[in-house]
Amino acid sequence: MIVGFLQNRFVQELKLLTEEEMLNLVSIAQSSPGPVAINTAALVGHHLAGWRGLLVAVLGTAIPPLVIIVIVQHIFTWLNTQPLCQAFFRGARVAVAAIVTNVVIGLSQSVYKQQGKIAVFLGAIAALIMLFYKGSSPYVLLGSALFSLCFKRGKEN
Amino acid sequence: MFTLFLTFFYIGLFCFGGGYAAIQIIQEQTVYLNNWLTLSEFAQIEAIAEMTPGPLALNASSFIGAKLYGWPGSIVATFGLITPPTLISYALASYYKKNKDSQFMQAILSGIKPAIIGMIATVAILFLDLAVDLHQPQWPAVFLMLLLTVGLYYKKLGPISAILGSGILYVIVEIFQ
Numbered sequence: 001m002i003v004g005f006l007q008n009r010f011v012q013e014l015k016l017l018t019e020e021e022m023l024n025l026v027s028i029a030q031s032s033p034g035p036v037a038i039n040t041a042a043l044v045g046h047h048l049a050g051w052r053g054l055l056v057a058v059l060g061t062a063i064p065p066l067v068i069i070v071i072v073q074h075i076f077t078w079l080n081t082q083p084l085c086q087a088f089f090r091g092a093r094v095a096v097a098a099i100v101t102n103v104v105i106g107l108s109q110s111v112y113k114q115q116g117k118i119a120v121f122l123g124a125i126a127a128l129i130m131l132f133y134k135g136s137s138p139y140v141l142l143g144s145a146l147f148s149l150c151f152k153r154g155k156e157n
Numbered sequence: 158m159f160t161l162f163l164t165f166f167y168i169g170l171f172c173f174g175g176g177y178a179a180i181q182i183i184q185e186q187t188v189y190l191n192n193w194l195t196l197s198e199f200a201q202i203e204a205i206a207e208m209t210p211g212p213l214a215l216n217a218s219s220f221i222g223a224k225l226y227g228w229p230g231s232i233v234a235t236f237g238l239i240t241p242p243t244l245i246s247y248a249l250a251s252y253y254k255k256n257k258d259s260q261f262m263q264a265i266l267s268g269i270k271p272a273i274i275g276m277i278a279t280v281a282i283l284f285l286d287l288a289v290d291l292h293q294p295q296w297p298a299v300f301l302m303l304l305l306t307v308g309l310y311y312k313k314l315g316p317i318s319a320i321l322g323s324g325i326l327y328v329i330v331e332i333f334q
């Protein structure tokens with residue numbers, strides 16, 4: 001969502017970036033760690049005004065949600081003692097489960113199309129490891145990165 | 158407070174592949190390893206983060222920080238989370254000036270995509286268990302959850318309306334019981 005927003009503002013309205021530059025920055029932002037919104041802001045900021053631009057863009061992206069959340073959290077702490085609010089969040093839990101399930105379905109379909117059955121199978125193995133060994137997800141990620149690098153090398157040779 | 162910063166720094170370093178993958182690492186770190194929250198509190202936070210504007214991972218992190226230490230905690234968690242990506246983006250921005258194609262990273266990313274889906278699937282399973290109790294399924298909740306999933310899948314429903322709708326439904330049931 002934020003990517004579309006940035007594209008509108010910087011490419012179409014301000015004409016500070018070309019469409020292609022923007023796409024290039026977004027693809028880098030998506031392939032590095034951290035929230036994509038922060039990465040994109042950092043790269044656009046850097047592109048326009050060096051490290052100062054980067055700093056300003058990152059702070060500008062991070063501060064509004066921070067302020068909103070501090071306020072929401074205050075209200076929520078008070079609301080959460082009300083039985084009706086608790087009922088609302090029991091319902092919200094069901095929706096959250098549905099949302100995350102839907103994300104898994106969507107991603108599995110796309111990876112199945114790109115990489116075939118084996119990728120879905122690997123995903124299931126990764127899920128099992130992470131369910132049984134709590135705290136292992138960074139290692140699973142690193143492991144699968146190494147695995148895919150070796151596998152790619154093997155195919156090239 | 159220092160542990161809070163370090164924890165979110167670690168999360169920022171390892172959250173590849175978008176908001177929901179970050180949610181899994183945040184859940185693992187705050188619910189299972191540090192015991193700051195129960196899973197049910199975490200699901201509430203996820204619902205709130207989904208409904209408030211701003212990136213999902215940032216919202217969830219600053220909420221957790223605020224819950225633990227008030228507004229200073231919120232600032233610490235947010236800065237912990239954004240420090241690694243900011244530094245990495247700075248390094249990448251300098252590097253990609255010379256080498257414009259990011260094919261190497263793209264290749265790694267497509268390699269870890271199955272693992273990322275696996276990560277998100279673990280959160281889905283935990284949330285499902287919380288919402289409908291997989292050992293003793295509560296059938297009305299299961300039915301509602303399936304209905305919402307279908308609605309979301311065919312884009313008839315957005316996440317916010319799904320949360321509001323199902324929350325309000327539970328409130329109505331609570332009133333009439």
